[in-house]
Amino acid sequence: MVERFKPIRFSRAGVRGLKASATLSINDRVRELWGAGRNVYQLAFGESRFPVHPKIAEALTANVQKRSYLHPLGTTELRTTIADFYRRKFDLDVSTEQVAVGPGSKSLIFASLLALGEELILPQPSWVSYAPQAHLLGKPVIYVPTRPETNYELEQDVLEHRIQESRQNWGNPEVFVVNSPKNPTGTVMRPQKVEALAEFAREHELMVLSDEIYALTAFGSTPHVSIARFYPEGSIVFGGLSKHLSLGGWRFGVAILPSERGGRALTHAIENIASNIWTCVTAPVQYAAQVAYAGDPDVDGYVDLCTRMHGIRTLFLYHALKRLKIPCAEPAGAFYIFPSFERWREPLAARGVHNDEDLALHLLDRYEIATLPGSAFHSAQDLTLRLSSSYIDAATDERAEALPAAFRRDPDPERFIRDHHPRLQQVAERFGEFIADLENGTQRARSGARTAVSAR
């Protein structure tokens, strides 16, 4: 029986099994284990940890007395600066009126879902919060599976099939989420694919929510291209400062809305939602964001430096797993990889591991490696995990600050890993032990029985 707490009665969204974001929950668990002296390797939490750029930090402190409510979509000066930035960096024809800033892109995605259409078309796998947001709004989700063999790119015939299927069931698929560079796979969509999807969306009159929060973290040979270049009338582009400038806790996101008449109506709807829910982004943060988007060569150079460091750290993990023959798509952006352990299904089953949640728990419990199960991302493949390279060897502020300083002194990737990433190297070895144990049929004792080490 469901427990009732008078006079607290839950709404539909509250009682229908909505869970806290998986990424935030695992982070709490890892902190608990660290608190108990356990030597857990944090590959679960996707948070860029590099320090605040000094010019942005200065702008924040200089504006601490800015305490008035601001316009719900952001100050005009900031919106103009952001429009210029998107024109310069992403070749998008953006005007001031098309820019909205909000407390994180997460809130702006939610506001857009609230304002727009019925069913949400969502690739599998995709970031943890889109489906719960649709759930909170009572909107159905159509999942479209993607495959590692095709680099997790959406296949048009599968997409078409899922849309037709929904329409035959009186569904109304109208809103389509794309995300590149992609969380959880770290893959980047090829420009030709972006163009083809834009054409598809136009043909099917779909509204595209293009989550480009990792746009400036693309480190591979595939450049990031925004779908709004090809479908400006039907795309909202989301960005912000959380990833490439490591400012997740500042809660600053951007939406670039369409320009035409429909776009203006949508901007108005977002403004109404913002003004009735969050009012505006924290005023000093808006003034600091102005510096982040101004095109200062120091800040742009720092973004580039951080992206190169993320690339080296992520590719180290990818190559370590590849040497162990763990299937994994090659990452080209963000700080994630998405390996599959399907080929070890039998030895895993022999130790009671039957799905990816069991697998994530087994790795945490026996090998002290914190990861996220692929099912948190609605993966179409079982026994997948998402690993993030963003936290390890950067867990404390001192270590996070030491990394860019060391990389500036010596940008050689091998030495950068060898001399400054002890834990990344150790966790790669742990994966080696795990695979060797699976292949030799050996079992590892519970890690709680081992000597506790408090290093992070």
Ligand SMILES: Cc1ncc(COP(=O)(O)O)c(C=O)c1O
């Ligand atoms: C794909 C994706 N979109 C959006 C967000 C939310 O970012 P923000 O800090 O701008 O709300 C995240 C954060 O983890 C993410 O991974």
